[in-house]
Amino acid sequence: MKQFLSFVQKEFYHIFRDVRSMLILLAMPIIQIILFGFAITTEVRNVQVAVLDFSKDISTQQIIHRLQESEYFTVSEISHPDEIDRIFKKGQANLVLVFGNHFHDNLLHTGEASLQMIADASEPNQASTLVNYATSILGLYRQELMREYQMPFQIRPEVRMLYNPQMKSAYYFVPGVMGLILMLICAMMTSIAIVREKETGTMEVLLASPIRPLYIILAKMVPYFTLSIVNLITILLLAVFVLKVPIAGNLVLLALLSLLFIIVALSLGLLISNIVDTQVAAILVSGMGLMMPTMILSGMVFPIESMPPVLQGLSTVLPARWYIAAVKKLMVQGVDGVFVIKEFVLLAFMAAVLLAVSLRKFKIRLQ
Amino acid sequence: MNTGKTAIVVSKLNKRFGNIQALNDVSFEIERGELFGLIGPDGAGKTTLFRILTSLLLADSGSAVVDGLDVVNDYRELRKHIGYMPGRFSLYPDLTVEENLHFFATLFNTTIQENYRLVEPIYRQIEPFKNRRAGKLSGGMKQKLALSCALIHKPSVLFLDEPTTGVDPVSRKEFWEMLRLLKSEGITIVVSTPYMDEATRCDRIALVQHGKILSIETPEQIVRQFPKKLYRTEMRNQLQLLKELRENPAVESVFMFGEYLHVTFTDDTLAPYHSNPDRPSPVFTEIPPSIEDCFIHLMSKS
Known part of the structure; x- marks a missing residue:
């Protein structure tokens, strides 16, 4: 346990001592909320x-x-x-x-x-x-x-x-930004944190030590998990007090849903870190492989209904699509829990599969 | 745990990366408390061997037992008893000297206090900088910190992959003195280096090339086994001389050593050597062979 805590402490040092990652982690939600404040026009079909x-x-x-x-x-x-x-x-x-x-x-x-x-x-x-x-x-x-x-x-x-009598676009993009930010921080930053150890050679020393690989992974996840929760609170506070978007639904359900999504994103980050060996590759894969589809296909920018069927099908595998849909329902429409059961089940399923796969695939040796 | 005399038994290790044979049928034994050197050029397979012995890589065939533990089946137990310092500086540059040491101590379920005595001679030298970020240390100090971190759990076998590469000569000398000290503590040390002059500081050395071990001997023995008389002549920037010697049938081998040429003759005597009559004959002086001469000799033979 001491081993693990010391590892977590080390991870926090890495984050707090790197100005770049601090900027990404803390300024990103604010910048995104402001950026997406500009209206996005969309075309509708069917x-x-x-x-x-x-x-x-x-x-x-x-x-x-x-x-x-x-x-x-x-x-x-x-x-x-x-x-x-x-x-x-x-x-x-x-x-x-x-x-x-x-x-x-x-x-x-x-x-x-x-x-x-x-x-x-x-x-x-x-x-x-x-x-x-x-x-x-x-x-x-x-x-x-x-x-x-x-x-x-x-x-x-x-x-x-x-649901949105004043037609505020904030109602629309806040759930999207939540999905995007959590995906970015959990998946991208976690994968970078693990891959950095590979790239700088410290993973060699860690693997040659008695620490269990599971602890390495968990220790990497804990700080980003914590920071994601901080960001979640920041976004919600910004949404409610600056953009005046009320949280119409159950806050506890919203929090639970977000935790589930954070776990999905963390597992995705872990999976990426298993595939790539350099930080640049980790950024590319999480950027192109996760951020782009999340932005374009999750219904955040373009309505899913007006996409061609192929892309609609593709969007169903994106965790962010279900998360954003459920956040919209919970936050903006204020529906009861029964209306988001489908999203909860799908996200839980994705979390279980991804976590199992990435834990199994974590290498206890080099190559 | 093993209390026998041998610390490491390697038998018939093979490892291939694509079409490169990184290790080719490597076998040797290292005794407890021995300071064992692996000498060879870059790409000889030294790092691969280290990684297999530290359970980080799986060999294609063959077996290795370190401290009585099989590197494949008992890897979890093995990782508690070995210290490993990879070739690249592998500490956290954004953590301070003390934080690094503390982290590695807890990683191995121990504390700095518990084994301070063992690392003290090394750590004392960098302790004045204990609040400095490891990334801001000089090359020599980085190596001392890395060695402290690899030692903090009192390993029974220590693996050092090119610990002195890129380190200044004074620090290199200090580093080897520290290894001697650790050896006197009964720790088995396996160290690799591309510097031939460091080889003489080991108890025994293995010369490695293309994944094969050319010879394993004490440094004295390796030098003694050099089969020829070795002569030295000053080159004085005359590439012409090098060319001449290479073309001369009486000359068996000629290699450049800085400003000198090291030469051996087929009949082991200068007699059959006639230089160009138009020019003064070069002056040959007989010298004792160095490890490097031996290594080059073995390499050209294989």
Whole structure:
């Protein structure tokens, strides 16, 4: 035990005495939060739209048909207002259209009809894009009607942004930055810390000593685990007090989820350190192999729904995708635990597999 | 633990990296308390041998027993009893001298106090700098710290891979004096070096080349086995002379040693040597062969 503690102490010395890693570890979360504060525009394709149609008349059918025809939307029907909340939380729709009673009659007789558009604004850019697309489809339909009947019509969309009424993009990128930062610190920094020992030759001395390889690994993980928790707290504090993103859901669940993700990322770092022999290679592999896919494919920058199927499939193996999705649900939408069971199970599975593989693969000898 | 007379038994070790035969059927025995030297050029296989003996590498075939423990099957126990100082400076440059020593002491489940007596003669010299980062030490001091760290758990066998490479001559001399001191403590020491002049300080030396051991003898014996009379002549920057000697059938071998040429003759006498009559004949002086002469002789023979 003394052996282990002394090893952990040594690891902390390494971190605290290296200005570069201190900068990466402590300044990175702040810089990223600020950088991603700039809006990111996104294009949407094949987004799930649910329609709650109380009229079921010719006009609503035509509008639904036109939505269905456009390349942006995939329409499904629901029959009860109670379902709206449920499908949002399950992520089965990003936009819900509600047509009131007598839509067609109102339109023809009073020249005016209204419908409600409810969007999931935990991804604000996507939500506003969706609303704009849907509105323009409605506008085209109105023009057709006016040409046909030679009289003015009004269709009033009444927009409601769910979960993020002020449409803050912070709501959207905070979970992404959390995923990215934890991945960066745990995976990249851990792999560098282990590979550095290989590169400088100290691993030779460590291996020729009686310390158990498991202790070497754990001692390397402890400091980064601790620092990740510090960063997690920093990000959450920044999010709540600077960006004014409230934590809508259960904080304990959010913390548990993050710990699970940290373990996944640490194991990935360990796995990388088993594969490569130089620090540069460790940076390249974790940079290209983890950071890039995490940024691009995890749904942090581009919505997963608008990716081609191949990339969508690829994104399912990324731990960050599930983490970010679950953080969005827990933090922004404030759902109950049952809605994130899938993410929890998937991350736990990944953690178990990665940890088992990397512990097994850790070399007790050189080469 | 083994209390027999032999500390290390190596038999028929083979190790291949790609198409390079790093070790070729290497066998030898080292006695307890012996200061054993491995002498050979870079790439001779010395480091590979060290790594196999310290359980860091697996040999392709053959076996090695260190301190009564098999390097493959008993590696966990073995790692408690050996001290190893790799060729490259392998301490933590961002930790201070004292922190390094403390870390290695706890790594081996001991404390600085417990074995201070053993490292004292060495550590005392760097103790004034104990709060300095190891990376800021001079080459000689780094080696002393590394040796202290390798010794702090009182190993029964100490492996030193080129400990004096890149170290100034004064520190090198001090370093070897310390090894003598450790030997008197009963520690078996295996040390490699590319410097031939250091070989004479070992009890026995093994000359290694291309993964093969050319000979294992005491330094005196190796010198005694040099089969010819050796002559020296000043070169005076005349490459012409070197060329001439090389072409002369009476000359068996000629090698450059700084400003001198070391020459042996086929008939072991100067008589058949006739230099160019137009030029004054070079002056040959008979000298006793050095380890380096012996090594070059063995190398050219093999």
